[in-house]
Amino acid sequence: MKYLTPRILIVVAVQTLALVFMIGMKQWTLNTGTPIVLETEPIDPRSLFRGDYVRLRYSISELRVNALAGEDDFIKHDRVYVVLEKGETYWRPVSLHSQAPPRREGRVVIKGKVKYRFEPYGKKAEKKKAGVRLRIRYGIENYFVPEGEGMALERPAGGEVVTIRVAVDAYGNAGIQAVLVNGEPRYTESLF
Amino acid sequence: MLKSTLLQRWLRQELPGWVAQGWVAGEHQEAILASVSGGRSLSGKFLPYALYLLGVILGGTGVFVFFAANWQELAKIIKLALLFGGLWLAYGLAWAVQTRRSDFRHGVNALLLLGVMLFGANIMLIAQIYHIDAHFPNGILTWALGGMLTAYLMRSQPAMVAALALALVWSGMERWSFGEVFHWPFLVFCAAALPAIHRNQWRFALHAAMVGLLWWSLQATVEYGSDHRAVGGRLYAVQLFGMAYLALTLLAARAAGSERPRNQAEVIERYASAAAVFFAYRLTYPTLHSLGWAQDEIIAVPPLGIVLTLMAMALVLGLSLWNWRNLRREAGALPVDKWAWALLATALVLVAMSLPQIGRANLMAVLFNLLFFAGLVWLIMLGYQQRDLFKINLGFIFFAVVLLSRYFDTFWSQLGRSFFFMGGGLLLAGGGYWMDRKRRQLISRMGAEQPGAGQ
Numbered sequence: 001m002k003y004l005t006p007r008i009l010i011v012v013a014v015q016t017l018a019l020v021f022m023i024g025m026k027q028w029t030l031n032t033g034t035p036i037v038l039e040t041e042p043i044d045p046r047s048l049f050r051g052d053y054v055r056l057r058y059s060i061s062e063l064r065v066n067a068l069a070g071e072d073d074f075i076k077h078d079r080v081y082v083v084l085e086k087g088e089t090y091w092r093p094v095s096l097h098s099q100a101p102p103r104r105e106g107r108v109v110i111k112g113k114v115k116y117r118f119e120p121y122g123k124k125a126e127k128k129k130a131g132v133r134l135r136i137r138y139g140i141e142n143y144f145v146p147e148g149e150g151m152a153l154e155r156p157a158g159g160e161v162v163t164i165r166v167a168v169d170a171y172g173n174a175g176i177q178a179v180l181v182n183g184e185p186r187y188t189e190s191l192f
Numbered sequence: 193m194l195k196s197t198l199l200q201r202w203l204r205q206e207l208p209g210w211v212a213q214g215w216v217a218g219e220h221q222e223a224i225l226a227s228v229s230g231g232r233s234l235s236g237k238f239l240p241y242a243l244y245l246l247g248v249i250l251g252g253t254g255v256f257v258f259f260a261a262n263w264q265e266l267a268k269i270i271k272l273a274l275l276f277g278g279l280w281l282a283y284g285l286a287w288a289v290q291t292r293r294s295d296f297r298h299g300v301n302a303l304l305l306l307g308v309m310l311f312g313a314n315i316m317l318i319a320q321i322y323h324i325d326a327h328f329p330n331g332i333l334t335w336a337l338g339g340m341l342t343a344y345l346m347r348s349q350p351a352m353v354a355a356l357a358l359a360l361v362w363s364g365m366e367r368w369s370f371g372e373v374f375h376w377p378f379l380v381f382c383a384a385a386l387p388a389i390h391r392n393q394w395r396f397a398l399h400a401a402m403v404g405l406l407w408w409s410l411q412a413t414v415e416y417g418s419d420h421r422a423v424g425g426r427l428y429a430v431q432l433f434g435m436a437y438l439a440l441t442l443l444a445a446r447a448a449g450s451e452r453p454r455n456q457a458e459v460i461e462r463y464a465s466a467a468a469v470f471f472a473y474r475l476t477y478p479t480l481h482s483l484g485w486a487q488d489e490i491i492a493v494p495p496l497g498i499v500l501t502l503m504a505m506a507l508v509l510g511l512s513l514w515n516w517r518n519l520r521r522e523a524g525a526l527p528v529d530k531w532a533w534a535l536l537a538t539a540l541v542l543v544a545m546s547l548p549q550i551g552r553a554n555l556m557a558v559l560f561n562l563l564f565f566a567g568l569v570w571l572i573m574l575g576y577q578q579r580d581l582f583k584i585n586l587g588f589i590f591f592a593v594v595l596l597s598r599y600f601d602t603f604w605s606q607l608g609r610s611f612f613f614m615g616g617g618l619l620l621a622g623g624g625y626w627m628d629r630k631r632r633q634l635i636s637r638m639g640a641e642q643p644g645a646g647q
Contacts, residue, residue: 001290007345008287012280015311015338019276019318026322077371113327139326176323189323192269 027191029175033167034108037180039090040162054143056164060084060093060110061141065132070095074134078114081172082136083107090163096134100172111172112136140166140174145187200228241298245350248302252309271321275314282307286346304342305350311338312358329365332358336381343397344388352397356385360404364411373416378408390456398456402463409433409467413474427480428497431543434471435504440464442511462582469571469590472539476564476594478557478601481546505540512536531570538563564594576634588631595623 001007039059060082065072074080074096081100084091085107095101100109113136120131143164165178165185179187203225210216216224255278263271286303289296312335318324319331339355342348363378382401389397413429444461474480516529542559545552568587575583599619 001294001347004287004290008283011307011342011345012283014341015279015307016276018334018338019279019311019314022315022318022324023322026324140323142325143323144320173326190268192267192272 023191025173026175029169029173030167030177030189033169033173033175035165035167035177036084036086036091036108037089038164038166040164054145056141056143058138058140058164059090060136060138062133062135063093063096065096065134068093068096070097070101072096072132074098074114074117076114076117080112080114080134080136082110082112084110084168103170108168109172110138110166110168110174112138138174140164140176143176143179143187145179200225203228241301244298244302245305248306249309252306268321271317275310275317279307279310279314282310300346301348301350304346304348305354308335308339308342308351308354311335327370329362329369332362332365336362340381340385343385347388347392349392349394349397352385352388352394353400356382356397356400356404360407363408367411367415374412375408379405393456395455395459398459402460406463406467409437410470413471425497427475427546428501430471430474430480431546432497432500432504434468434475435501435508435543437464437468437471439504439507439511441468442508442515446511446515465583466586469567469586472560472564472567473590473594473597475560476557476597478553481553481556481560501543505543508536509540531573535563535567535570539567561594561598565591568594572634576637581635584631584634588627592624592627595619 041057041059041061063082065074070083078098081097083094083097083101085094086092091108094107097109100111103109114134115137116135118131118133118135161182163180163183164176165180166174167177168174175189177189178185207216207221207224211218211221266274282303286300286307289303290300293299315331315335319328336355336358339351339358343352343355359378359381363372363375366372366375366377382405385397385401388394389401413426413433416426416429441461441464444457444464447457448461512532542556542563545559546556568591572584572587575581575585575587596619599615
């Protein structure tokens with residue numbers, strides 16, 4: 001085969017670069033993003049623990065459209081930008097947008113996708129709008145931990161509070177920086 | 193002339209007798225068979241090839257399992273070293289084997305396939321290590337693109353087949369998880385694979401591409417309109433896909449006339465014609481022509497559906513005109529060309545009648561059923577004229593399928609259960625026997641009409 005060595009070098013180089021790019025994108029988000037602390041919610045105890053992945057749900061995972069400013073016309077699979085501002089301990093949602101809004105001091109914009117749209121059944125149109133809820137996925141709902149340690153995070157023991165420190169970059173991408181138990185880092189992310 | 197597969201089979205039976213008679217020298221048998229098969233060797237090279245690939249896949253799996261058992265104890269840097277090192281080693285070995293044993297193409301392909309597999313495994317494991325939980329189908333797409341790159345640069349058919357399979361998985365994920373019913377980027381991926389498939393004359397990869405395309409089409413038309421508000425839209429989708437595959441059949445039939453891509457064009461023609469017949473079969477169902485769950489519910493006619501249907505009709509008409517001379521040549525004792533025009537005209541009229549959906553579901557279904565039966569008879573006639581077993585078998589198979597379907601539709605609620613199943617059993621056994629007998633008679637008549645047959 002003609003030019004065998006350059007061909008195979010191109011294949012190896014491109015595939016290696018693709019993998020390095022994956023790592024680089026994630027690390028860029030973690031290193032340059034604004035760190036925020038999100039409150040987690042308990043996972044449905046009837047759900048089975050899935051392997052070594054911890055499934056996480058946040059207070060911002062399900063949002064009532066009428067309780068927030070911004071836009072309200074979202075359907076399943078729509079991209080949504082959620083503006084967060086710092087509360088007493090945790091960051092809270094302020095508004096919803098279909099396009100990335102301008103950044104403001106003290107606020108962070110996190111990007112997600114609408115997984116489900118819940119509408120109340122059998123109510124009138126105006127009451128319907130008040131009751132619309134969106135389940136949103138931000139890409140920070142799974143976390144891999146060493147085997148056997150996941151259950152403690154999904155169902156923390158009495159008195160333990162699990163929170164997640166997330167970095168949100170300028171484009172709204174989020175990455176888990178650390179898993180905190182009672183405010184102390186239990187797992188922290190780094191390049192190596 | 194019989195199509196090449198049937199001819200090869202017939203020649204294999206006849207050649208020993210000819211050699212015994214002294215008509216043909218013994219050493220010329222293989223050359224004669226090779227010439228008929230278009231240079232494709234009929235010897236058993238597939239088995240060792242398959243074993244090399246299987247061996248590499250199993251070996252690779254064993255390596256994964258070994259590391260997976262001790263994965264958590266490893267530091268991140270060691271994990272990365274193993275992942276990248278494994279990938280480079282696989283491609284490095286492929287390079288080494290290719291340079292030292294350039295005739296050992298099977299081994300090279302097996303190692304290239306291992307490299308593609310490791311690339312995918314690396315994507316998954318890096319996503320796990322760094323908790324990358326974004327749009328997960330993108331990982332499969334990246335994997336598929338890596339396979340495509342390997343296939344193009346290293347001329348590896350197994351890598352291309354792997355890339356096509358991964359692209360189908362990617363498309364399925366986008367459809368199931370993110371609601372992309374018509375996931376058009378999959379077609380772009382298939383189109384990107386075609387130049388390599390054509391240049392290298394990869395038959396297996398071509399089959400893989402066509403199977404993937406058919407599956408994609410089927411899934412798209414099943415899922416589009418599953419919401420009752422879009423039932424009318426499903427009719428357009430089925431019609432469009434049917435006409436698209438009919439157009440592809442005509443294109444492939446035309447290309448089969450030229451020398452080099454003949455074998456590939458024949459493969460495409462067969463898949464496309466089977467798909468066209470399948471979508472025509474779907475048009476025989478009354479539920480597809482109904483407006484919605486309630487008959488008084490009027491579904492808004494999508495303008496885009498009308499425009500696309502009209503464009504597809506024009507395309508099919510144009511290609512039919514372009515192919516007219518070829519079809520005219522096929523006409524012998526049976527006027528397949530004239531009947532083809534009659535069927536096409538009827539089909540286009542029926543499609544045009546279905547554009548404004550104003551509640552003629554049962555009438556449209558009856559008309560499409562009549563057209564479909566006529567079309568199947570024509571297909572069997574054309575297959576007989578062309579000595580094409582595939583068309584004959586396709587015609588008979590769908591004849592049986594549509595008969596059974598109408599039996600179920602008509603008598604399921606009319607007859608008592610026991611009579612329904614008894615009748616169905618008789619229909620299957622008796623009808624199947626009769627049809628198979630007719631099919632065999634047709635095929636044996638085709639063989640008897642060959643020049644030199646029976647001498």
